[in-house]
Amino acid sequence: MKSALDSLQLLRRHKVVGGELVLTSVDFFVDWARKSSIWPLTFGLACCAIEMMAAYASRYDFDRLGVFPRPTPRQADLLIISGTVVKKMAPAIETLYNQMPEPRFVISMGACSNCGGPYYDSYSVCKGIDKVIPVDIYIPGCPPRPEALQTAVFALQKKIDRYWDAGKRVANPSKPTNEVLKEINVAALKARDA
């Protein structure tokens, strides 16, 4: 079966006895796995969190994108800042961010976490989460629709795919020599007969 990945020349397929051999670079494979299972932290702040919950529920069903909320930062890749960040909460968010394993990503959802939103002149609101932690994707809206969050997830997937470790990836995996293919075939035959 040919896929879009073949046309990108990111993997090569070879027929061997009993199946197919796929050669690719580890960087590509890791990124592919990483972008297909982005696990966000179960963490809601304000009104936008309700739209985030709607995105996890049956109509928008983020499970099909591999996005599945985890209740602890130790297992999460993605932090969705969904709501107003107030000055009392900002240190806690920083702690949560620091507890997440690398590589970690942040989506700033809604006007409040982008810049303060309707509370731009409030004495207690932090004017943007990017004053506290680095942000990968910003979503405008008050609140953004679940579709907007979905678009942000797609954008994040693209970012992981294209830019995450750009430069390190081998775009064109080298072709194995005939001897190597022969060895693989012999091993596959042995395994089949065993």
Add this chain to the structure above:
Amino acid sequence: MAPNPIRPSAVLQGPVFETKIEQVGDHEMLLNLGPQHPSTHGVLRVVLKLDGEVITEAVPDMGYLHRGVEKLAEHRTYPMNIVLSDRNDYLSAMNNNWAFCLAVEKLLKVEIPLRAEYLRVIVGELNRVASHMVFYGTFGIDIGAFTPFLHAFGRDREEILDLFEEMCGARITYNYIRVGGVMLDAPEGWTHRVLQFVERMKPRLVEYDKLLTKNPIFIDRTIGVGLLSAEQAVDLGVTGPILRASGVSLDLRRDHPYGAYNDFQFDVPLGKQGDCYDRFLVRRLEITESLKIVEQACRKFPDGPVMGKVLKMYRPPAGEVYAQVDGPRGWLGSYIVSDGTEKPYRHHIRPPSFINLQALSEIVKGWKMADVVAILGSLDFVLGEVDR
């Protein structure tokens, strides 16, 4: 005494907790719940003092979502304040709009057209249903049942939001009820679609009962847990479904009707002993009652304008006013002091969740750690409203 290694360092801050720490005995432990915890429904932090598994004390710590709304109100004109009121209790934004507008209308002494009153009742009740559906779903998750969430939150609530979106273009923050009436008239055939939705909901409510109300595991975890007696509830100033679950029959919609509530027949569901199950059941039955009101309002839907005679830029006369509605969480009040300008001099909100949250430390005392989650869920507070 050797320092307790489990004690979170953040507890050391603040005068409230300094005194708490001195009271910790050798076999006692302080446990920090929140502000990031999946079952606190927002950013509430509760510091629990445990004796083994049993809770001896619980102190809620709020302010993780304090947005300074009451101060901001002094810098916003009245129409701009309706926008802020949406975001206090974001699960029932319509009722928040209503409380604020009711107060300003009292000052302005405007006549509300009947059609607008009916539209307010319909959207207010639909919003109550949507809010109780969120409760139904998330309470199920707290207890350990995930499916009710998908039914109530993912399917049925979305249908209500579709109706709202058709009406005013927004899903959560509507800004629909305005001073003098409502923003827009209902689109053509809207009431018909609302009635269709009510019809669709009837068999689904039976499904709801099968999933949770009659579920033996759910019943075991909630019946008799977290008792709040009627006297305690009244003493604490608790209102709304939590008060009615304790057996006190008090509902502003029936006892001090505002809007067009006089025109409709509905029951006020009551609980027996005020445990978690009763608090759940009262809300579940309120969905049925609200749908009944919506149905009656759609059948009797009058014609006419939807906006009273209000200037674009209104300046209420100087004075003070208090108005309240019975929202999904209890009495939602708005207290406004006007000095005759286009901005309020002072706007105080009486948020039901904030006052209901007082009951938390009373209720959880003596219960086991695992019951805390059930009790927290059954109180159904919204932190945006608690912290303002």
